[in-house]
Amino acid sequence: xxxxxxxxxxxxxxxxxxxxxxxxxxxxxxxxxxxxxxxxxxxxxxxxxxxxxxxxxxxxxxxxxxxxxxxxxxxxxxxxxxxxxxxxxxxxxxxxxxxxxxxxxxxxxxxx
Amino acid sequence: xxxxxxxxxxxxxxxxxxxxxxxxxxxxxxxxxxxxxxxxxxxxxxxxxxxxxxxxxxxxxxxxxxxxxxxxxxxxxxxxxxxxxxxxxxxxxxxxxxxxxxxxxxxxxxxxxxxx
Numbered sequence: 539x540x541x542x543x544x545x546x547x548x549x550x551x552x553x554x555x556x557x558x559x560x561x562x563x564x565x566x567x568x569x570x571x572x573x574x575x576x577x578x579x580x581x582x583x584x585x586x587x588x589x590x591x592x593x594x595x596x597x598x599x600x601x602x603x604x605x606x607x608x609x610x611x612x613x614x615x616x617x618x619x620x621x622x623x624x625x626x627x628x629x630x631x632x633x634x635x636x637x638x639x640x641x642x643x644x645x646x647x648x649x650x
Numbered sequence: 651x652x653x654x655x656x657x658x659x660x661x662x663x664x665x666x667x668x669x670x671x672x673x674x675x676x677x678x679x680x681x682x683x684x685x686x687x688x689x690x691x692x693x694x695x696x697x698x699x700x701x702x703x704x705x706x707x708x709x710x711x712x713x714x715x716x717x718x719x720x721x722x723x724x725x726x727x728x729x730x731x732x733x734x735x736x737x738x739x740x741x742x743x744x745x746x747x748x749x750x751x752x753x754x755x756x757x758x759x760x761x762x763x764x765x766x
Contacts, residue, residue, distance in 0.1 A: 571754070580741055580757040581693065626692060638755070640685075642692040 542629050544641035552649050557617050559644035561610040561627035568630050570603060570610045571638060576623040584612075584625075617648045652677070654744050654758035655724075662764045669729040669736070671761045675744030682725045683743045683755060684710075684717060693741065699725060732765045739763075 541564040551557050561570065569588045573581040585594055587603035587610060594601045600613045610629075614621055624645045628638035655674040663669050675682050680701050685693040695709040699719035710717065714732075719725040729736055739762050743755035 573757075580759050581743075581755075582757070583754045586754065628693075639695065640693040645690075 542627060542639045542641040544627060544644050546644055547642065548645050548647070550647045550649065551617050553619060554616050557614040557621070557646055559612050559625050559627075559646075561612075561629070561641050563608045563629045563639075566607050568607075570607075570630070571628045572601060572610075572612055573626045573628065573640075574623050575626065575643070579623075581626060614646075617646070619648050619650055622646060622648050654679075654742060654756050656740075656742050656758035656761050658761060659759060660762045660764070662766060663732050664766055665733055666731050669732050669763055669765075671727040671729075671740050671742075671763070672724040673727070673742030673744075673758055674724040675742075676756055679744035679746050679756070681745045681753075682719050683745075684725075684727050685741045685743065687739045687741060687760075689738075696727070729763075732763075734765050737763055737765045 543562045545560050549557055569586055571586045572584040574584055575581045585596060585601050587594060587601055590607050591605045592603040598615045602611045604610060610627055612625055624643040626640050626643045628640045630638050654676055657672050661669055673682060682699045684696040686696055687693050697710045697717045698706040699717060701719055702721050714730045716728045727740060739760045741760045742758045745753045745755050
């Protein structure tokens with residue numbers, strides 16, 4: 539079955555440092571979504587990427603979708619303590635499939 | 651427009667009892683998804699429902715688990731004869747009518763189930 543992997547599992551950074559998490563799929567994805575979950579909270583949608591090679595930015599966050607549509611990355615510039623949480627990617631196979639497969643997440647800690 | 655609502659937020663059950671988890675999707679959303687999350691793990695898809703129909707239950711254990719989304723009222727995830735391994739956070743998400751290329755899922759606050 540389809541597998542979605544994320545690395546690293548954990549990342550500890552000093553406030554102000556950059557952070558990147560990588561998402562890799564065993565199969566080609568029709569689109570990919572990123573979610574953030576704060577400790578004790580629920581996943582919150584961040585962004586969706588659809589096109590091969592697509593790059594989207596949200597303030598300090600940059601999202602990329604690989605050319606082969608099998609990998610994606612989330613980069614945070616100059617982390618802040620409010621960035622703390624677990625970042626999940628979720629990939630969908632096929633245009634009519636209804637289910638997203640979530641990666642295991644990358645847990646980010648930001649030290650002040 | 652209220653978000654996705656789940657209740658109860660916390661549920662404690664003894665082994666062998668039944669657990670009923672409720673999810674009210676956002677207004678106008680007719681697609682509901684249930685996920686299970688173990689501590690410090692990712693989200694595992696369980697079941698996808700539209701009004702009165704189960705579309706995909708491939709992630710749901712064959713025994714003891716069932717889900718419904720009636721014409722009126724919330725979606726319900728039911729776990730019979732709970733065991734300690736059922737202890738987890740159960741999240742419900744909803745989305746509007748599916749479009750061709752992806753859609754955003756809005757998650758509820760989750761129900762934390764503890765089996766003692």
